[in-house]
Amino acid sequence: MKPAKIAKKTVLYCVLLILAFIFLFPFLWMILSALKTDQQIFSYSAKFLPDPANWKNFIEAWQYIPLGQYYLNSIIVSGIITISQVITSAMAAYVFAKLYFPYKNAIFLMFLGIMMIPTQVTIIPLFILIRKLNLIDTYAALILPFMAYPYGAFLLRQFFMTIPVDLEDAARIDGCSRFWILTKIIMPLSKPAIMTLAMLSFMWSWNSFLWPLVVTNNMKRYTLQVGLAMLRSEVSMSGNWSLLMAATVITIVPVLIFLLLTQKYIIKGISLTGLKS
Amino acid sequence: MKRIKNQPSQRVPLSALKREDIHTGLICLLPSLILIGVFTLYPIAHSLFLSFHKWSILSPEKPFVGFDNYIKMFRTGEFWLTLKNTALYTLGVVPVGAAASLALALLLNRKLFCSGFFRTTYFLPVITSTIAISIVWLWLYDDNNGLFNIVLRRFGISGIPWLVSSKYALVSIMLMTIWKNAGYHMIILLAGLQSIPDTYYEAADMDGANAWQKFRYITWPHIIPAMLFVLITNTIFTFQAFGQIYTMTGGGPAKSTSVIVYYLYQRAFEAREMGYASAVSWVIFIILFILTALQLKIAKRNN
Incomplete structure (x- = not known):
């Protein structure tokens, strides 16, 4: 050299x-x-x-606030949201990519439009709705509004469209139903895309803050993010920064390790959003 | 092959196949349509309805007030102040963030020893929650005991009032936001850079082009679509900042970091002015709609 x-x-x-x-x-x-x-x-x-x-x-941080309970809440909420988003997105994407369906392009365009609407805009009526249904401080309040994810349908549609029709035709000749084809052929073939969607959903719901802040008043239903923010406002009075830092380490290290191990899928998901523009 | 493909349509009439598609399609679309209808479309319509009414969530009365909420909003100094803060914040974060992300992407777009390590490191803040990051930076920015001021004092410089002065607070939050999200846009730009064929650069090498010329005439024209995507999506995203404001300053000092979504949150969930706050949310919606339309238009022009 x-x-x-x-x-x-x-x-x-x-x-x-x-x-x-x-x-x-x-x-x-x-x-x-x-x-x-x-x-x-x-x-x-x-x-x-x-x-x-x-x-x-x-040890003090773990005893001072119910971090275990927050963890459990976050895992339940993000877990159910992720699974549900994958299922609803895969089903909708299958229609858009593979089936004959009247007005399916118009419905797809509506999905794309909804993709652009942020929660901030719908948060007040959503809160009123959840309150009317008596769901404040429940897991349902944290989960229900996010069970469908139009971006997920968009992402999976792009992937489903690359799967050759011949495979499905062969299955149909054998008398398989459309639904069987989705669960037994399309979904297994789309594992990388589904993992990508799952990781994006999980990361997004795990880190979301505004909605959980609004619909929980009871510590028993705080997610990690809300619990951490509440501890922070306490510390601004008490000045116990080392405790707050310890609590922050406890809340981020395990999930950082998990996300780093799966970062391949997250990075793929992010670069796809850019290329699809 | 063709005959086999056609076989089903000979056995079963086409309409039956179509009917099965419609049947399955209905079952598959129904969950998404119901969820989106109840939790997105209905709330949007309801928020428009609320914006023409005066309503504190606790009172049974909900009188129709016409455009009063909007008129009141446009006459409220705080609304304009938060809009101005949001605009300043967005105009600061988006261009500087895009430049930083491009620099990172250009650095990583080559054969490197340990490239995975560097990429992961730059990406680490992206996957960490805004709340945790805000708390860490709050501590870094601490006036007396924060790392930044400790280091500055060691060098004999008096500390900077990062978050306690209304002159610096918004800029301090901007710095943190740029740091947190640089890795995200780096990934998008890196994907754009990697889609440029190597042969272009090889041809430029043969013509004796220097590094700047290669960037200016090969890289830049190819990266423009990804760059525009980054600029516009980040504008929309930055416009909605909330978690860092809530955690770090609560809109202070002297409302210098109060952004529009934080204002919406305070009006709706602290003052309980649901009608007025709905009007604010519609203004946010319209601004974001215009930004999105702009995005689609620019994307179309580029394709």
Whole structure:
């Protein structure tokens, strides 16, 4: 290699590493702060490293707020939303991609239009509806409005259309029903697309905040995001930052590991949205 | 092959096949249509209805007031202030964020040692919840004990009042938002960059083009559609910021970070002015509708 090329490579990797540091240090600072005592956090001559590491914050955070209950709530809500979005999207996408159906293009266009409508716009009447149905502080309130996901139908339709018709024709000649074809041929063949949709749905519902904030008043039904935000408003009074950092670490680390292991699908889903524009 | 394909239509009349399609189609579409109807279409119509009524959710009275809510809104200073804050926030976050994402994508669009590590690192804030990120940055920005001011003081510079001064607060939240979402748009732009055939660059190399010329005449024209997509979707997304405002500043200090969706939230769920807040939500809807129409128009022109 020529010296100029080596120099260029060195600069490139230095820039990449500095950027990596910029994206990582808030996470590192969060973990370091979670391991400090209050005195270590508040002194002006603060050391960067906790000395000695104070693991008690994690136990205290777990005892101070019902993090286990929040986890359970988030898992139930996001789990059901994800499964339901995959099922309703796959069914709708099958009609759009494969079946004869009157006005199906008009219905598909309506789906595309609805895709653009954000929850913020419908949140007031949705809240009134949920309140009228006596569903405030229930899982149903957190789940029901998001069981269908027009973007999911759009994503799966694009994928279903690439599956050759011959496969279905062969099955139909054998007397298989349309529904059987969907569950036994189309869905298994679309596993990557379905995983992509599932991961996007899960990530989105796990991180959603405004709606859960509005329809829960009872701690027993708080999702992790709402519970964390409530703890934050308490800490602004008490100043117990190491506890808040420990609670934040507990809420994000497990799900970050899960999302990182499946990031292949998330990244695919995101790049698809761009290319489909 | 053709004969086999045609066989069903010989055995069963075509209309029967169509009928089976319609039958299955109805069952398949029904769940989505019911859910969308009840939880999206009906609320939109209901919100329009509410916006012409005066109603605190607790009172049984719900008098029709015509355009009063809209007139009141356009005469309220706070509405215009939050709209201005939203516009400033969006105009700050979107272009700078797009430039940052493009820079990241260009850096990663090559054969790299550990490219997966770098991509994952830049992507980490994207998959973390806004609330958790906001709390971490709230602590970084802390006036006395936050990392940023500790470091600044070590270098002998007096600390910056990141979130406690109305001059800096919105900019501080912008910085955090750009940091959080850069990796998301990087992925979209990276996909765009990877769709450019290598042969274009090889041809440019043979003609002796320099790096800037290659960017200007090959990369840029090809990345424009993805770039426009990033700009417009991020405008729509940024316009709806809520979680970071709620967690970090509560709209303060002196309402300098109060954005339109936060205003909507306060009117509806703290002041319980459902009619007035519905009018606000319709204005948000119309603004977003215009932005979306713009997106579709630009996308069409590019295709």
